[in-house]
Amino acid sequence: MPIKIPDQLPASDVLRQENIFVMSESRASTQEIRPLKVLILNLMPKKIETETQFLRLLSNSPLQVDVELLRIDNRPSKNTPTEHLDTFYRQFEMVKDRNFDGLIITGAPLGLVQFEDVLYWDHLQVIMNWAKDHVTSTMFVCWAAQAGLKLLYNLPKRTRKEKLSGVYVHSIHEQYNALLRGFDDTFLAPHSRYADFSPEYLSEHTDLDILATSDVAGVYLAATKDKRNVFVTGHPEYDSHTLHNEYVRDLGEGMDPAIPVNYYPNDNPDNAPTASWRSHGHLLFANWLNYCVYQRTPYDLEHFSEENFTKDD
Structure with missing residues (x-):
């Protein structure tokens, strides 16, 4: 969250140079607060777990965050009870x-499937295009990051020879x-994917800010300069046993x-x-909720403006 200090306090210039969000008294006095509306498009098979x-x-x-869950289509799920989906998930037409x-x-277990062969690829593109005019900031996770790069930058699918799995x-x-506020210089994060996110490739073919990388796993975190699109190629959401469960599953499938x-x-x-x-x-x-969403989104969601997405951090 921002700190509020007098408009002319000398420390404000130093803190702003470090890209620390400082809110002036004049801005704070006019700030209005309401719950954030966040939509989760859950593409994973085990929807309750995800x-x-x-x-x-x-x-x-x-x-305060008001969350709504979105499903990509109305096909029956092998891993999630129909009653759960009907009760807690919305169809895109409803939102x-x-x-x-x-x-x-979210991610999806589609690392070896070409985009045009994904059953819901056309519908996913509709939702991603819709987000450009209806969402302040979108976070693409793992496979969705690859899909987002295809949509926004027309980057072809790049696949590793072997699956990347581990921490x-x-x-x-x-x-x-702002997205790295409070991060250590180095940190650990899990990956489970075939997608290849080379820092050199993304730097050459996009205007993304490359924010965190691994010598082995490549780009982990990148974002557009206006922070309206954030790409996370790993799985910060994973529980301690998620990679284990995937490993056991793959063993069982030979x-x-x-x-x-x-x-x-x-x-x-x-x-x-x-x-x-x-x-x-x-x-x-x-950090995403605060700096990419809360500090940039309009108080009245019915009034989107480019001004909301060009504010300084």
């Missing part, structure tokens, strides 16, 4: 005439970028998966894994 993971991250903020402060599009060390760039990197104690799958990424996962979502 929604719980994301809600946990969104809850670690002093901001398309409304505006939202934030949108999160990797990342380094931050642009220390004073896929001969590699043991997730830097995950099990002594690299032994018989040892219970422990989460080493929770603090930065919570911090990333708190």
Whole structure:
């Protein structure tokens, strides 16, 4: 959250140079507060597990957040009860005439599927295009990040020869970028994907700010300069056993998966894994809610304006 100090206090210039959000008394006196409206498009098969993971991250903020869950279509789910979907999830047609402060599009187990072969690809493009005029900031997670780069920058699908699975060390760039507020210089985050996000490739073909990278996993965090689109290529929402469950699943399907990197104690799958990424996962979502959504979204969601997306941090 911002700090409020007198307009002319000398410290304000120093803090702003460090890109720390300082709210002047004059601005604070006119600020209005309301709950944030955040929509989660859940593309994962185990929707109850995934929604719980994301809600946990969104809850670690002093901001009040009203969350609505969105499904991509009305096909029956093998992993989620129909009653749950009918009770708690909305179809796009039910929300398309409304505006939202934030949108999160989750990952999906489609790493080896070409975009044009994804059953709901056309519908997903409709939702992503809709977000340009109806959402203040959209976060694309894992596979959705690859899909978002295709839509916004027409980047072709790039696939690794082997699945990236494990917990990797990342380094931050642009220390004073708002999304990295409070981050350590290096941090851990889990990945589980075939998608390739090379820093060189993204730097050459997009105007994104590359904010965090790994020597092994590539780009972890990137954003458009107006912060209306944020790309997270890993899974900060994962529970401590999620990678383990995926590993066991792949073993059961005869896929001969590699043991997730830097995950099990002594690299032994018989040892219970422990989460080493929770603090930065919570911090990333708190920063996104505050600096990309709350500080930029209009008080009246019916009045979108480009001015809301060009404010200084």
